[in-house]
Amino acid sequence: xxxxxxxxxxxxxxxxxxxxxxxxxxxxxxxxxxxxxxxxxxxxxxxxxxxxxxxxxxxxxxxxxxxxxxxxxxxxxxxxxxxxxxxxxxxxxxxxxxxxxxxxxxxxxxxxxxxxxxxxxxxxxxxxxxxxxxxxxxxxxxxxxxxxxxxxxxxxxxxxxxxxxxxxxxxxxxxxxxxxxxxxxxxxxxxxxxxxxxxxxxxxxxxxxxxxxxxx
Numbered sequence: 001x002x003x004x005x006x007x008x009x010x011x012x013x014x015x016x017x018x019x020x021x022x023x024x025x026x027x028x029x030x031x032x033x034x035x036x037x038x039x040x041x042x043x044x045x046x047x048x049x050x051x052x053x054x055x056x057x058x059x060x061x062x063x064x065x066x067x068x069x070x071x072x073x074x075x076x077x078x079x080x081x082x083x084x085x086x087x088x089x090x091x092x093x094x095x096x097x098x099x100x101x102x103x104x105x106x107x108x109x110x111x112x113x114x115x116x117x118x119x120x121x122x123x124x125x126x127x128x129x130x131x132x133x134x135x136x137x138x139x140x141x142x143x144x145x146x147x148x149x150x151x152x153x154x155x156x157x158x159x160x161x162x163x164x165x166x167x168x169x170x171x172x173x174x175x176x177x178x179x180x181x182x183x184x185x186x187x188x189x190x191x192x193x194x195x196x197x198x199x200x201x202x203x204x205x206x207x208x209x210x211x212x213x214x215x216x
Contacts, residue, residue, distance in 0.1 A: 025157040048092040074131035078153040126191035
């Protein structure tokens with residue numbers, strides 16, 4: 001079945017963007033907003049407005065749809081996102097994971113995560129790498145669910161396409177030393193098939209066998 005986008009621009013009756021800034025990244029700022037689809041009730045969203053250099057270089061902005069599609073095809077969990085034009089400029093509208101001023105997305109120390117959440121994180125890292133992207137620590141947060149904290153890709157600015165150096169070492173050092181870290185590495189080695197990231201994981205495994213990596 002063909003995957004349907006969250007919405008198309010023709011479905012939008014109006015989009016209003018407030019002055020309340022929720023965050024800022026390398027290429028833009030995120031503000032709280034409200035959107036109304038035709039025949040639906042308005043609801044809260046996050047609206048990313050891109051900085052001038054990226055508005056002048058639209059190709060740099062519009063690589064976002066490709067990233068979104070690549071990650072969705074790989075089965076990566078992330079907020080619903082779609083582009084729409086607002087006041088003559090392209091903006092990225094996404095689900096709002098906030099209530100009042102408290103965000104529902106948070107960082108988490110690996111030592112405080114239950115084993116199920118760690119396993120879900122490894123699965124997310126595997127999917128992101130198999131899609132061809134480097135999952136930097138800033139790109140993934142945790143959202144509270146009925147099953148406990150679950151990882152979600154929440155910052156596309158932090159993803160890089162097939163870099164020579166990956167962020168996997170940083171992720172592994174966030175896992176508690178010993179069994180949990182070793183288990184995470186083994187799971188990644190078994191699950192990652194992308195050649196660039198597979199090679200990097202094999203290099204990390206070699207360092208582990210030489211006892212270089214764990215001493216860091």
